Amino acid sequence: MLTVTALSKRYTPDKPSLEAVDLQADVGTITAVIGPSGAGKTTLLRSLNQLLKDDEGQVCLDDVDLRQLSKRDLQKARRNIGMIFQNYNLIDALTVLENVLHGCLGAKSTLAGMFAHYTAEEKQEALKLIDEMGLSDFAYTACKHLSGGQKQRVGIARALMQHPKMMLCDEPIASLDPKSAQMVMTILRRLADDKGLIVVVNLHQVDIATEFADHIVALNHGRKVFDGVPADLQAAQIQAIYA
Numbered sequence: 397m398l399t400v401t402a403l404s405k406r407y408t409p410d411k412p413s414l415e416a417v418d419l420q421a422d423v424g425t426i427t428a429v430i431g432p433s434g435a436g437k438t439t440l441l442r443s444l445n446q447l448l449k450d451d452e453g454q455v456c457l458d459d460v461d462l463r464q465l466s467k468r469d470l471q472k473a474r475r476n477i478g479m480i481f482q483n484y485n486l487i488d489a490l491t492v493l494e495n496v497l498h499g500c501l502g503a504k505s506t507l508a509g510m511f512a513h514y515t516a517e518e519k520q521e522a523l524k525l526i527d528e529m530g531l532s533d534f535a536y537t538a539c540k541h542l543s544g545g546q547k548q549r550v551g552i553a554r555a556l557m558q559h560p561k562m563m564l565c566d567e568p569i570a571s572l573d574p575k576s577a578q579m580v581m582t583i584l585r586r587l588a589d590d591k592g593l594i595v596v597v598n599l600h601q602v603d604i605a606t607e608f609a610d611h612i613v614a615l616n617h618g619r620k621v622f623d624g625v626p627a628d629l630q631a632a633q634i635q636a637i638y639a
C-alpha cells in the first residue's frame with residue numbers, strides 16, 4: 397500500500413506547489429490524479445519517487461517511509477517503483493529489446509551495466525514482456541521507427557523489468573491518439589488487476605480517469621480538492637476543479 401501524509405513542496409519560498417496532500421492507494425488499484433495545468437500533478441508524482449528534494453511529509457510504500465531512507469537504501473527502494481513518461485524516455489536508436497533490457501540496469505553492478513551484459517533469463521523475460529505488450533514483431537526494430545502508442549508500450553515493458561510494486565505514470569497518454577490512449581490505459585488496468593500493481597497516473601482527461609481508475613484525486617493550486625471514487629465526481633465538482 398502507498399500512504400502519503402501531509403506532503404508539501406515549495407520550489408520557491410513564497411509559493412507552495414503541493415500543500416499537505418494526503419492519499420492512499422491499495423495494491424491492485426489505479427489512482428488517477430487530475431487537475432488543471434500547474435496544479436501540482438507532476439510535482440506529486442516526482443515526490444512519490446523522491447526525485448524532488450526539500451519536500452515535507454511522509455511517503456510510505458509498504459510501511460517504509462521513503463523520505464527517511466539513506467541514499468543507498470532509497471536507490472534500492474526505487475527498484476520497487478516503475479515510471480513511465482509522456483515523452484517515453486527511450487533511446488530511439490536502440491531496439492525495443494535493448495530499451496526494455498535497460499529496465500534491469502538498476503539491479504546490476506556498474507560494470508555489468510556499462511557493458512550492457514544481460515543474462516539469457518533477462519533476455520527471455522524482456523521478450524516475454526514485449527510479447528505481452530503486443531510488440532513481438534518489433535523486438536529487433538529501432539524505437540525511432542515506432543508510433544507513440546508503441547513507444548509507450550515499450551516504456552511500460554521496460555518499467556516491468558524492474559518487477560515494481562508501484563507504477564508512476566506521468567501523463568502517459570497525453571501525446572497519443574484516442575485508440576492508442578485506450579490501449580495504454582487498458583494495459584495499466586491489466587497490470588493493476590492481474591499483477592496487483594499500485595498504479596498512480598496523472599491524467600488531463602477526466603473521462604479516461606473515470607473510465608479506468610478506481611480512485612480519483614484532484615489537485616488545484618497544490619491542494620487536494622477531491623478524493624473519491626469516479627461515481628462521486630459530479631459535473632459541478634469537475635467544473636470547480638478546472639475553474
Ligand SMILES: Nc1ncnc2c1ncn2[C@@H]1O[C@H](COP(=O)(O)OP(=O)(O)OP(=O)(O)O)[C@@H](O)[C@H]1O
Pocket residue numbers: 407408413431432433434435436437438439440
Ligand atoms: N522546477 C520548478 N521550479 C519552480 N517552479 C516549478 C518547478 N516545477 C514546477 N513548478 C511550479 O509548481 C507548480 C506545479 O507544477 P506541476 O508541473 O507539478 O503541475 P502539473 O499539474 O503537473 O502541470 P501540467 O499539467 O501542466 O504538467 C506550477 O506552478 C509550476 O510552475
